[in-house]
Amino acid sequence: MMPGIFTQQQQSPNLGEANMAHLMALSQQGNPTLSHGALIEQATSQAAMQEMAQNQNIEVPKVNFYPSRHPDPRKARKQDIKQAYRLLRPTKRHFLNPWRLFFQRKYRYAKDTGTCVVDGCDCAELIKIENLYAKICDEDTGKSLWEMYWQNPITEEPEAFVARENVTSGRKLRGTYCPEHLHLYHLLVKWEKEQEKMDEANPRRLRDRVKQGVSMVTVPVASVVKKDPTPPMLEKYEPFFAQLQKDANKTDGITIIHHANQLTGLNDVTMVVFDLRIFQHELEMSNTPTAAFQALMEQQMNANTQLQQPSPGDE
Ligand SMILES: [Zn+2]
Incomplete structure (x- = not known):
């Protein structure tokens, strides 16, 4: 008082x-x-x-x-x-x-x-x-x-x-x-x-x-109510998906497709697509030398053949 x-x-x-x-x-x-x-x-x-x-x-x-x-x-x-x-x-x-x-x-x-x-x-x-x-x-x-x-x-x-x-x-x-x-x-x-x-x-x-330990982060009510819908059995795939996500940024050969449910907004279907054709194409492209390098290689090849050509005459 x-x-x-x-x-x-x-x-x-x-x-x-x-x-x-x-x-x-x-x-x-x-x-x-x-x-x-x-x-x-x-x-x-x-x-x-x-x-x-x-x-x-x-x-x-x-x-x-x-x-x-x-x-x-x-x-x-x-x-x-x-x-x-x-x-x-x-x-x-x-x-x-x-x-x-x-x-x-x-x-x-x-x-x-x-x-x-x-x-x-x-x-x-x-x-x-x-x-x-x-x-x-x-x-x-x-x-x-x-x-x-x-x-x-x-x-x-x-x-x-x-x-x-x-x-x-x-x-x-x-x-x-x-x-x-x-x-x-x-x-x-x-x-x-x-x-x-x-x-x-x-x-x-x-x-x-x-x-006092009061969290100052405002949490929207909807996200509090909605629990993580991932079943526990699927938890072990988390690192796998993390790796996929990482690699998908590097190559077009990996695509992760989510099909969200229009009513609930949850991901009902998740599909991972590995496209071998794209992998091969990308691999080919990375192995293919640039135009300048190709010209250099050609010169080298020609030089070699010129060097090799006189040798038959020596015989
Ligand atoms: Zn009164």
Whole structure:
């Protein structure tokens, strides 16, 4: 746990109570992805939830998210992410609680998808009074939480957002997030994306990963799935084929023909052609002297015959 966050939270307990100048100042420091607009949204939702709680007598606990003011924007974002995770984790029952002990019901508010898993706020009831989800929008896309998380993307029917055991991963629970928690969840997802982008661009991080033995070679999925189709029995021919491949570069007498299957793309038939005629022709060509050499040979032959010719006269 970060002691820094703790003390900050105690100093400034709630964004809903912060004024505009304060929010503006906060947006200028720390996490660069947490902009002024996002802060206002978070503050407004915090304030709106409180107001509704007072007016409607619905129990709405405060979400105490308070942005990190770390001077290093990367560290600030990291702290914000950590804090968001801590605030969004579903509330567990005490480990001695009989529900948890005997019925494996670890989470306190995992009874239906209309209830916030963190604070047990009755979101279904909340929507009936005022749909705060529709009022909180992403400042970049302009889409509301309602559109992004509470609608079936195909049918566009309202459908509760389902919270997960480890916030962004893990088993799905029977529970959701109230507008305030959902907004924080939305910000968390955005920060994590941003963080991922930064990590990938950071060469030092790359080196760390190589040190950890993580292969940085991107392997296309298809080649991972497809195993080497060569049957083990044929493995002993590998050197033979290597030799063939080498010699095929030197002579036209060796041809390796692959017949690929059009459907699978695999080599179904491999044929090796040794063409004796080409071998012989190539051999002949290499033995045949060049024209200049032939002329020289001819001269030599003539000289020999001239030398030999007088000899009969000597007899
Ligand atoms: Zn909540």
